Amino acid sequence: MSLLGPSGCGKSTLLWAIAGLKALDSGTVSLDGDPILKPHPAIACIFQEPTLLPWRTVAENIAFPLELRRDQRDGSKERIARLIKRVGLEGFERHFPKALSGGMQQRASIVRALAAEPSVLLMDEPFSALDPFTREDMNLLLQDIWIETGKTMILVTHNIEEAVLLSDRIVVMTPRPGRVRKVVEINLPRPRTAEVLTTPEVFTLIAGIRRAIAY
Amino acid sequence: MADSVIEAPEISGFSAVGASVLRRRALNEVFIIIAVAVMLIGGLELGLRLAHVPPYIFPPPSAITAALVHGFWPLLPHIATTLFELISGFIIGASIGFSLAIIVTQFPFVEKIVTPYIVLLVTTPMIALVPLLILRLGFGPEPRIVAVALAAGPMVMLNSVTGFRRTDEMRISLARSFGATPLQVFLKIRIPQSLPMVLAGLTVGSIFGLLTAVAAEMAGGQSGIGTRLVYHSSMLEMPEFFAAIVVLAAIGVAIHLFYGWLGRKLVLWSA
Numbered sequence: 001m002s003l004l005g006p007s008g009c010g011k012s013t014l015l016w017a018i019a020g021l022k023a024l025d026s027g028t029v030s031l032d033g034d035p036i037l038k039p040h041p042a043i044a045c046i047f048q049e050p051t052l053l054p055w056r057t058v059a060e061n062i063a064f065p066l067e068l069r070r071d072q073r074d075g076s077k078e079r080i081a082r083l084i085k086r087v088g089l090e091g092f093e094r095h096f097p098k099a100l101s102g103g104m105q106q107r108a109s110i111v112r113a114l115a116a117e118p119s120v121l122l123m124d125e126p127f128s129a130l131d132p133f134t135r136e137d138m139n140l141l142l143q144d145i146w147i148e149t150g151k152t153m154i155l156v157t158h159n160i161e162e163a164v165l166l167s168d169r170i171v172v173m174t175p176r177p178g179r180v181r182k183v184v185e186i187n188l189p190r191p192r193t194a195e196v197l198t199t200p201e202v203f204t205l206i207a208g209i210r211r212a213i214a215y
Numbered sequence: 216m217a218d219s220v221i222e223a224p225e226i227s228g229f230s231a232v233g234a235s236v237l238r239r240r241a242l243n244e245v246f247i248i249i250a251v252a253v254m255l256i257g258g259l260e261l262g263l264r265l266a267h268v269p270p271y272i273f274p275p276p277s278a279i280t281a282a283l284v285h286g287f288w289p290l291l292p293h294i295a296t297t298l299f300e301l302i303s304g305f306i307i308g309a310s311i312g313f314s315l316a317i318i319v320t321q322f323p324f325v326e327k328i329v330t331p332y333i334v335l336l337v338t339t340p341m342i343a344l345v346p347l348l349i350l351r352l353g354f355g356p357e358p359r360i361v362a363v364a365l366a367a368g369p370m371v372m373l374n375s376v377t378g379f380r381r382t383d384e385m386r387i388s389l390a391r392s393f394g395a396t397p398l399q400v401f402l403k404i405r406i407p408q409s410l411p412m413v414l415a416g417l418t419v420g421s422i423f424g425l426l427t428a429v430a431a432e433m434a435g436g437q438s439g440i441g442t443r444l445v446y447h448s449s450m451l452e453m454p455e456f457f458a459a460i461v462v463l464a465a466i467g468v469a470i471h472l473f474y475g476w477l478g479r480k481l482v483l484w485s486a
Contacts, residue, residue: 019392045392051385054484055407065393068403096484116393 002155002163002170005213010178011156015124018154019045031120041069044118048125050105052097058108059084059093065116076115083111087141103134107141114145120152127162136194139165143191160206161197164188172212182212274454282454283461294462296438297428300356301466304363305424309417312368316375320405326376333376336369342430349435359431359439366427367420374416378409411482418474425467 003011016022018029020039029036031043044065052061062080066072084090087107097105106126113121123142127135143166146153157163163170164186172182186205188196196202256276263275270278319326341362348358382405390400432441440459447456 021388021392039392039394041394043392045389047385047389049385051383051389053386053404053407055410055482056484064390064403068390068393068395068399098484 001153002157002167003173004157004160004163004170004209005173005181006158006175008178009173009175011158011173012124013178014173015045015122015154015156018120019043019122021045041116042118043120043122044113044116046106046109046113046121046123046126048128050097050102050109052105052108052112054097057094057096058089058100061097061108062112062115064112069116071116079117080111080115083114086145087111101134103130103138106130106138110142110145114149118151120154123153123155125156125158128157128159135162140191140193142166147190160209164202164206164209165192165194165197170209172209174213182209184209184212271451271453274457278454279457279461282452283458286455286458290440290443290459290462293438293440293443293459294466296356297425297432297440298466300359300363300428300431300439301421301424303356304360304428305367305421307360308364308366308368308424309371309420311364312370312372312416312420313375313413316372316379319372320376320379326380330376333369333373336365337373341366341427345431345434348431354436356439359428359436362427362431363424367424370420370423371413371416374419375409375413378412378416379405381412382408411478414474414478414482418470421470421474422467425463425470429463 003014005011013022017024018036020029020036020043023037031040034040036043052058053064056064059080062084066076081090084093087110089104089107089111092100092104092108097108100108106129110126127138130138139162142153145151146166153166155163155166167186170184170186171180172184173179174181184205188202197206260275260277263273274282315329319329344365345358345362348361352358352361386404386408387400390404395403428439429441429444432439433445434441436442440463443459444456447453447459
């Protein structure tokens with residue numbers, strides 16, 4: 001699912017509330033019936049910036065959530081090694097983040113979020129700082145992970161194409177006051193590629209969403 | 216297959232050439248550095264001799280070297296005294312400064328109250344308190360240790376506070392999103408993130424400590440490099456005087472090198 005809308009419509013605020021990092025003025029967020037008042041172990045976040053800790057190597061950064069929870073489940077190592085390989089970061093485990101490109105850093109932060117096996121993945125404009133090519137790569141990677149794991153993913157974006165490419169459902173929000181304007185279901189077959197965005201069907205879809213935002 | 220057979224020797228041949236060029240450049244640099252040093256010291260020696268500058272005004276480098284060699288063993292206990300004062304005073308001052316920095320940054324309001332006084336302590340030359348300290352604690356190492364602690368502590372504290380305060384909120388949010396407790400946020404985010412600033416504080420604190428130790432020794436006492444400086448200058452023994460200064464410079468350089476090494480060890484990532 002994507003939260004889509006212009007700056008200042010409260011997409012990120014909503015996401016931070018779901019993450020338990022921001023208190024709500026009214027209403028509640030709940031997961032499987034549990035209200036979320038503080039960060040929940042089943043929810044992991046990916047931020048706009050990779051936010052890797054520069055004094056830790058890539059491997060240490062990825063292990064950070066497990067370390068914080070003193071999680072020593074069997075098989076974590078193997079699972080993380082598989083994830084690292086999956087996103088193409090093998091061989092960089094002992095590097096410091098500054099030696100990595102922006103796209104590689106963000107991939108490391110995706111692996112970090114997945115390391116603790118969350119059931120919900122929250123993403124706050126995770127690829128907006130990347131160049132368009134890397135961004136496309138990352139979108140497809142994300143889709144693959146979604147298909148493989150079936151995790152609930154909530155993506156905040158202000159890029160309509162990205163939202164259409166990745167989501168089953170797009171929640172269109174408008175600013176001042178932050179409101180949900182429209183919920184659009186996307187029923188395109190998966191796996192989707194960037195070419196799907198060039199079909200006339202998707203063009204009308206995008207035009208419709210654009211109207212909803214401008215309106 | 217054929218390609219790799221042809222390419223391999225070319226590549227290794229090229230890298231061998233590259234390495235030898237690098238080695239030659241490094242050798243050239245070392246040579247130039249030594250040549251400049253020789254020219255400076257030799258030029259000083261020559262100039263002083265040609266201009267007939269009397270040794271009690273400025274002794275030539277050869278006389279200083281001779282005084283250093285002859286006077287080293289008698290000077291050694293004084294060096295030990297100064298180092299002892301510096302190290303013990305610094306450890307006391309730095310631990311108090313660092314602990315206070317941790318406590319103060321936990322409570323922004325306390326920080327606001329305390330910061331002006333710390334700035335006052337940093338900017339007031341602690342050397343000015345030495346006569347008072349001597350009056351209270353006598354001519355032994357104690358007043359000097361206190362002076363060193365007073366000079367180094369606020370430096371370490373001010374820099375550490377800056378380091379702790381300059382934390383990236385995103386990193387803290389990240390840690391919290393993974394369920395970090397406040398203690399974990401402190402130990403795993405704030406402390407490592409502030410390390411470069413803390414190290415800078417320790418470096419400046421050490422240098423200020425050395426300065427203060429020597430100045431406090433000059434105010435009176437029997438042992439310490441500072442007492443030697445006063446003694447030799449009053450006797451117009453300038454080569455010995457400058458030899459003591461060379462020793463002080465060496466201690467300063469050693470401090471600098473030590474923190475450079477520690478920095479490369481600990482904060483590899485921020486380079």
